[in-house]
Amino acid sequence: AQxxxxxxxxxxxxxxxxxxxxxxxxxxxSVYLFWYVQYPNQGLQLLLKYLSGSTLVKGINGFEAEFNKxxxxxxxxxxxxxxxxxxxxxxxxxxQGGADGLTFGKGTHLIIQP
Amino acid sequence: DAGITQSPRHKVTETGTPVTLRxxxxxxxxxxxxxxxxxGHGLRLIHYSYGxxxxxxxxxxxxxxxxxxxxxxxxxxxxxxxxxxxxxxxxAISGLGEQYFGPGTRLTVT
Numbered sequence: 001a002q003x004x005x006x007x008x009x010x011x012x013x014x015x016x017x018x019x020x021x022x023x024x025x026x027x028x029x030s031v032y033l034f035w036y037v038q039y040p041n042q043g044l045q046l047l048l049k050y051l052s053g054s055t056l057v058k059g060i061n062g063f064e065a066e067f068n069k070x071x072x073x074x075x076x077x078x079x080x081x082x083x084x085x086x087x088x089x090x091x092x093x094x095x096q097g098g099a100d101g102l103t104f105g106k107g108t109h110l111i112i113q114p
Numbered sequence: 115d116a117g118i119t120q121s122p123r124h125k126v127t128e129t130g131t132p133v134t135l136r137x138x139x140x141x142x143x144x145x146x147x148x149x150x151x152x153x154g155h156g157l158r159l160i161h162y163s164y165g166x167x168x169x170x171x172x173x174x175x176x177x178x179x180x181x182x183x184x185x186x187x188x189x190x191x192x193x194x195x196x197x198x199x200x201x202x203x204x205x206a207i208s209g210l211g212e213q214y215f216g217p218g219t220r221l222t223v224t
């Protein structure tokens with residue numbers, strides 16, 4: 001079984017400032033890692049994913065994340081945020097090659113202040 | 115966008131009544147999932163299916179049942195709805211190592 005911890009429930013950031021949303025996971029097997037974004041009253045959209053290969057993955061909207069196996073982390077970063085980035089962000093993990101669903105963190109609400 | 119629809123999109127029902135939510139996909143994916151989203155909990159897996167008539171329980175399956183008689187449809191049934199099942203329900207399909215989510219169903223049990 002896996003678990004995901006998103007260390008911050010809410011992160012306020014000024015517009016055009018950099019941001020990092022933290023995610024740590026626990027698993028006894030190799031995993032795939034994901035970040036999803038949810039805008040108000042909408043479904044979930046995939047931002048980026050790590051399946052294998054390079055530990056630095058780039059996603060949509062200028063976001064990137066780095067997989068650190070030794071620290072079991074997958075932190076999400078953006079060098080300069082915009083008002084439109086205001087949303088809920090979810091980190092998720094699944095077993096490599098498995099198909100029994102994703103385990104999600106509780107989410108981080110990113111609040112962009114003008 | 116992946117071809118996933120959910121119906122109904124919104125529903126209000128009374129405690130003790132049965133409720134069925136439908137997920138329909140046009141992608142012919144083998145794996146389908148039902149999650150619920152609650153504030154402070156993220157998304158939690160209810161049930162999933164790995165083929166027609168093949169289903170299994172997730173983390174929060176108590177009070178829910180599922181059925182999959184066709185590849186494209188995955189039904190979630192609350193046999194006797196309770197107020198604790200008030201939530202937003204998301205269906206997902208799996209492909210290429212990631213999951214694609216439907217638009218969600220907001221269910222309120224009064």
